[in-house]
Amino acid sequence: MLSIPFPKPPTSEAAEALRLEVRAFLKETLADRPPAERALSWTGYDEAFSRALAQQGWIAMTWPKKYGGHERSALERYVVQEELLAAGAPVSAHWIADRQSGPLLLRYGTEEQRREILPRIAAGECYFCIGMSEPDSGSDLAGARTRATPVDGGFRVNGTKLWTTNGHRAHYMILFCRTGENTDDRHGGTSQLMVDLSSPGITIRPIRDMSGLEDFNEIVFEDVFVPEGAVIGELGKGWDQVMGELAYERSGPDRWLSSFALLVELARYLGTSPSERAQELLGRITSHLVVLRRLSRSVAGMLERGENPALQASLVKDLGTGVEQEIPEIVRQVVDIEASPGSDHQLSAVLAHTLMYAPAFSLRGGTREILRGIIARGLGLR
Amino acid sequence: MSDTTTILHDTANRLFSDSITPGDLARAASGDWLQTQWQQLEELGLTLALVPENAGGAGLEAADALGLVRLAGYHGVPLPLPETLLASWLLANAGLPVLEGPLTIAPAHQAEPLRLERTGEGWRLRGELSRVPWARHAAGIAALADHDGQPMVCLLTPDGYTLDHAVNLAREPRDTVQVNCALQGAHVAAAPDGFGPQQLQAAGAALRALAMAGTIDRVLTMSVNYANERKQFGRPIGKFQAVQQNLAVLASQAAAAGAASDIAAEAFGTTPDLLAIAVAKVRTGEAAGSAASTAHQVHGAIGFTEEHSLHFFTKRLWSWRDEFGREAEWNRLVGEQAAHAGADGLWPLIASV
Numbered sequence: 001m002l003s004i005p006f007p008k009p010p011t012s013e014a015a016e017a018l019r020l021e022v023r024a025f026l027k028e029t030l031a032d033r034p035p036a037e038r039a040l041s042w043t044g045y046d047e048a049f050s051r052a053l054a055q056q057g058w059i060a061m062t063w064p065k066k067y068g069g070h071e072r073s074a075l076e077r078y079v080v081q082e083e084l085l086a087a088g089a090p091v092s093a094h095w096i097a098d099r100q101s102g103p104l105l106l107r108y109g110t111e112e113q114r115r116e117i118l119p120r121i122a123a124g125e126c127y128f129c130i131g132m133s134e135p136d137s138g139s140d141l142a143g144a145r146t147r148a149t150p151v152d153g154g155f156r157v158n159g160t161k162l163w164t165t166n167g168h169r170a171h172y173m174i175l176f177c178r179t180g181e182n183t184d185d186r187h188g189g190t191s192q193l194m195v196d197l198s199s200p201g202i203t204i205r206p207i208r209d210m211s212g213l214e215d216f217n218e219i220v221f222e223d224v225f226v227p228e229g230a231v232i233g234e235l236g237k238g239w240d241q242v243m244g245e246l247a248y249e250r251s252g253p254d255r256w257l258s259s260f261a262l263l264v265e266l267a268r269y270l271g272t273s274p275s276e277r278a279q280e281l282l283g284r285i286t287s288h289l290v291v292l293r294r295l296s297r298s299v300a301g302m303l304e305r306g307e308n309p310a311l312q313a314s315l316v317k318d319l320g321t322g323v324e325q326e327i328p329e330i331v332r333q334v335v336d337i338e339a340s341p342g343s344d345h346q347l348s349a350v351l352a353h354t355l356m357y358a359p360a361f362s363l364r365g366g367t368r369e370i371l372r373g374i375i376a377r378g379l380g381l382r
Numbered sequence: 383m384s385d386t387t388t389i390l391h392d393t394a395n396r397l398f399s400d401s402i403t404p405g406d407l408a409r410a411a412s413g414d415w416l417q418t419q420w421q422q423l424e425e426l427g428l429t430l431a432l433v434p435e436n437a438g439g440a441g442l443e444a445a446d447a448l449g450l451v452r453l454a455g456y457h458g459v460p461l462p463l464p465e466t467l468l469a470s471w472l473l474a475n476a477g478l479p480v481l482e483g484p485l486t487i488a489p490a491h492q493a494e495p496l497r498l499e500r501t502g503e504g505w506r507l508r509g510e511l512s513r514v515p516w517a518r519h520a521a522g523i524a525a526l527a528d529h530d531g532q533p534m535v536c537l538l539t540p541d542g543y544t545l546d547h548a549v550n551l552a553r554e555p556r557d558t559v560q561v562n563c564a565l566q567g568a569h570v571a572a573a574p575d576g577f578g579p580q581q582l583q584a585a586g587a588a589l590r591a592l593a594m595a596g597t598i599d600r601v602l603t604m605s606v607n608y609a610n611e612r613k614q615f616g617r618p619i620g621k622f623q624a625v626q627q628n629l630a631v632l633a634s635q636a637a638a639a640g641a642a643s644d645i646a647a648e649a650f651g652t653t654p655d656l657l658a659i660a661v662a663k664v665r666t667g668e669a670a671g672s673a674a675s676t677a678h679q680v681h682g683a684i685g686f687t688e689e690h691s692l693h694f695f696t697k698r699l700w701s702w703r704d705e706f707g708r709e710a711e712w713n714r715l716v717g718e719q720a721a722h723a724g725a726d727g728l729w730p731l732i733a734s735v
Contacts (some may be wrong), residue, residue: 002603017734087729264725265725272722283712286661287716290665290732293732372627375640380610
């Protein structure tokens with residue numbers, strides 16, 4: 001049998017108790033947040049909110065206390081993540097640091113890096129971006145050309161990173177770059193460096209996306225000095241380390257709840273007794289979300305047990321982003337309303353944003369085609 | 383999963399793969415009854431897996447026992463194992479005798495409910511049941527009938543009904559049953575508390591969801607194997623990205639169906655979680671259509687022949703997604719609850735399943 005296993009997700013009473021606590025907090029904190037802003041999902045940026053969340057102990061939840069963490073279970077963390085996204089909370093500032101960069105440092109970082117950085121992430125005050133894509137290497141990450149050349153006491157970095165989310169607002173970048181000789185092994189000679197974005201020689205240019213937001217950036221490195229202590233893990237092992245991060249990046253509720261604010265507005269618009277057709281379409285999407293949530297929680301369980309479910313994560317992201325993109329189409333089938341950016345009519349405004357942002361869902365964090373290639377490899381076809 | 387369950391599943395898996403050949407699938411589709419295989423199922427106790435221990439069953443967790451249905455789906459077992467599991471479970475829970483031999487249940491959504499009337503010490507039951515799975519081979523049918531607003535479980539035996547044969551796409555019997563018979567008191571009992579037609583429909587839907595998940599696993603396996611074997615343009619077709627991408631989608635549908643069927647198995651019971659089962663039937667049904675379509679595309683012309691065994695599985699998928707409520711019906715239940723929950727309640731509803 002070739003089907004890809006998704007073990008039963010763990011359950012936890014502590015996590016369910018926490019859920020109610022989070023809901024109460026969000027209800028109060030986000031009371032005045034309009035639907036059109038909730039629709040920004042995890043691109044909504046608000047440093048004050050991130051700090052408030054940190055005060056609740058809801059950032060760095062699973063990390064050791066000595067690094068500012070709270071030693072809670074992955075499942076409890078998962079509950080907080082999904083409640084935040086379902087409520088349309090502005091989590092962007094700390095999201096990548098909490099999801100990906102912090103866990104990377106915990107796994108591969110030096111003690112000094114951990115002590116210096118992790119408590120600041122946990123406090124909601126230190127934000128990260130991920131420097132992977134480049135002008136000539138998008139999906140083909142191994143084609144990255146940004147190079148860190150060894151010099152006295154560290155490296156000199158030259159190159160350009162592109163589509164770097166929050167590059168203009170983050171304090172650090174986890175830079176994927178070449179540090180070794182170019183060999184036949186395209187994955188070899190790559191490393192990850194933690195780059196302070198205030199270093200001289202870095203030029204950051206925000207790029208406006210087609211929805212009108214400025215989340216991603218072009219970041220140019222010109223003879224940027226990066227100290228030796230900025231190497232994460234082992235020099236030359238960058239590829240393997242990046243691959244290990246992907247399960248965190250691809251399986252979470254951020255891969256199937258990006259359009260949820262629109263579904264909420266649809267439900268508000270339809271009221272309690274919609275037409276049979278509207279019921280059917282709403283029921284179908286709801287069913288898809290329930291099943292995605294189970295798959296996604298199953299991956300959270302695998303992560304908690306220390307497994308590397310990169311294959312399962314790719315599958316969750318592919319299915320999840322597909323549903324995220326279907327939601328605006330469902331709305332169009334049910335409601336006779338035109339999408340209008342900035343409209344006072346909340347459903348119209350949220351539909352406009354979601355429609356224009358939806359193409360990104362199956363591009364960011366690994367395109368649909370790349371994910372399906374990974375699944376095909378998991379099936380033994382490649 | 384307990385050791386007992388693992389042993390049961392291993393035993394069943396071995397039996398199914400050893401004793402159900404493509405030839406058997408063809409024989410069953412042409413109307414033969416596979417008595418030898420049925421006896422093997424009974425001898426291994428598989429047919430009683432859902433019956434509580436105090437009623438002579440194995441005392442397994444329902445979700446574990448229902449794993450058999452997914453396995454049977456994978457192997458295309460052309461026998462009424464799910465129906466017998468469900469009928470014996472319902473009879474045992476109502477305190478009625480669990481007959482030996484293949485049993486079946488009458489789908490609850492009928493044009494008109496059965497009419498059950500008191501006649502002295504006994505009862506009289508009248509009415510018509512359509513699309514009853516495997517009725518022509520059954521030693522008994524468990525059906526729900528209404529008596530003064532109370533759902534009653536009735537055990538019908540072949541002397542109490544006549545049959546008109548009909549089949550589904552996979553040529554599994556789906557007969558029409560004309561009932562007009564006296565029933566002794568020992569064959570009629572009140573349904574378990576809270577268990578009515580909708581709950582029976584949900585129980586059947588849960589079983590079909592599990593069977594579809596297993597069958598989708600099978601068409602995925604067949605399709606990947608075929609793509610690795612079949613060569614065109616000098617290499618296996620599975621080496622072409624276009625084919626790989628389609629198979630990746632098929633694998634995703636299989637995973638979604640698997641997760642949905644797990645939801646169904648956990649929600650199964652005398653007071654089933656209707657929302658959870660609705661979600662599961664909707665999602666497996668949708669995956670079934672997609673999986674069947676991709677499997678045929680990958681298999682090319684050979685998969686379209688009667689000789690190749692792919693059609694035994696895809697026809698079952700096309701049939702089962704419609705049985706015990708197609709997607710539209712269960713979508714409406716989910717959508718109604720979602721709308722009722724409203725903008726603020728939608729997320730809590732999703733997170734509750």
